[in-house]
Amino acid sequence: MENIIDKFKAGETRALARLISLLENQDPSHEDILKELFYLTGKAYVLGFTGSPGAGKSSLVDQVVKALRAAGQTVGIIAVDPSSPFTGGALLGDRIRMQEHALDKGVFIRSMGTRGSLGGLAKTTKEVVKAMDAFGFDWVIIETVGVGQAELDIMHVADSTVVVLTPGAGDAIQTIKAGIMEIADVFAVNKCDLPGSHKVVAEVQIMLDQQCSHDGWRPPVVPVSCLNGQGINDLVADIQKHRTYLLDNNILNSRRSERTRAETLDIAIHKWKEKIFTQLKLPGRVNELLDKVGAREIDPYTAAYEILEHVSSEEQENN
């Protein structure tokens, strides 16, 4: 373990890959790794890309990565989109294009499988973001399909979120329904070479007119095309504007600190659950109480309070 962390700190990409695997597999060393990484994090800017399947998120990420690389920035990419070329759901052309980056030391790509629950995926994604951040990438990009609650949870790790839309029947309306309007900091209307893209831009603007601005930022709506590269520089510029906005208004730091607090509380709650589940595996007070509830000798609330007290006292004795 020590050895991997040292190599990680020395900037060895293979050590990063190993650490990520340990995190993904919830290896016993998992917690120690996160403790070590914590002090190295907080430097990368985390950028989320979300949108419905087929919106062309991967191609867009590819273009944005190229632009960032051209500006000398390093980028870690996490693909949690099952239709992404990184995770294997794409055309040969996409794969070949991404292989360009595979040869670039300044880009690291990791695809996240959807094994296990989506809830677990959100947790693991957050941890992989930390690993990439600690490794020293200037940017960490997360790509998800914006469909379910789990994907929205993942996006809450991002400092800025780009929602990708395309000209298509009711796309904008679908976006509101899915609840991703609220998390959009920048809208990218992809495939702007196709007819109907002006309509999508107009629709989103109307929706934004009706909406209260969040924290005083009105998300810009940028037409882009991965086919001819149109709008990519504008998109990157708007992302930078949002970043500057967050920094200037002290929102970035307060949000990150809020997130760290929430994570700490999540761990405390998770550890509490672990304590209860450990007790469940043994005969003893907790199982006794549960049996009594099952036999309707006591009610669930009375039993829960006694469990709370019992586990607390065990915790005290262990300290």
Add this chain to the structure above:
Amino acid sequence: MENIIDKFKAGETRALARLISLLENQDPSHEDILKELFYLTGKAYVLGFTGSPGAGKSSLVDQVVKALRAAGQTVGIIAVDPSSPFTGGALLGDRIRMQEHALDKGVFIRSMGTRGSLGGLAKTTKEVVKAMDAFGFDWVIIETVGVGQAELDIMHVADSTVVVLTPGAGDAIQTIKAGIMEIADVFAVNKCDLPGSHKVVAEVQIMLDQQCSHDGWRPPVVPVSCLNGQGINDLVADIQKHRTYLLDNNILNSRRSERTRAETLDIAIHKWKEKIFTQLKLPGRVNELLDKVGAREIDPYTAAYEILEHVSSEEQENN
């Protein structure tokens, strides 16, 4: 409070309605009510109906309720389907039909709003099931739209679950995707007067052939029509068969006892969270620790363990 509980125990429908409102609003008396009700529960048979919007679940529930009433059984209905006539999304005809039941003392209908989170809805629905059970209904029927995880969670309260399908493009396939195949104990193929219903029945049978049976029960597939009443008696008979199967194999009791255990643990975890959140509102150790994490003086894990210890010791001191 005493007064309402007494009236509730005396069988006054208005007291039931009041109690349900108190539960829904998470009134301070909420916990005391559930403690009281607990010893009265466990008698009703809980039946779930789920399926995509437009599958005709409400009409089917209506027919099943009529059949149960004809057999002298009393029924409490919880509609968590936004497209249900109970919750207001339906045609005038549906409303008039349900009003028949409104005049029947043996039927109690409650619609659940979707205010607040869907997760909260699952919790409240479970509590309303308990209230109806404790009130003495022979059956409690829950109707939901089978789309999201929250609705699936709601269905885990049901002893038997009927999944309602209709002849329509890819309906059966959609059902697998949504993960409701696993929770189906009986399939009702509604609108069996329409062309294509034989195909749906066959498709579901093929899917069942490929699937491992759960607990040795193979869900029957019943063609029904609310238009001419076809198959309704078969459906009710199959539900009864499933009930008998669960009883004969001691599955019903073991599942219910498992559910009560899980609920008790949920309460213990919820109470723990409440304790932490109470501490968050005050200056003191927990906020101190979180501030230190925010300032990166300590890592989240170290802080979480200290929070755990602190809250445990507070719990001990209070006892």
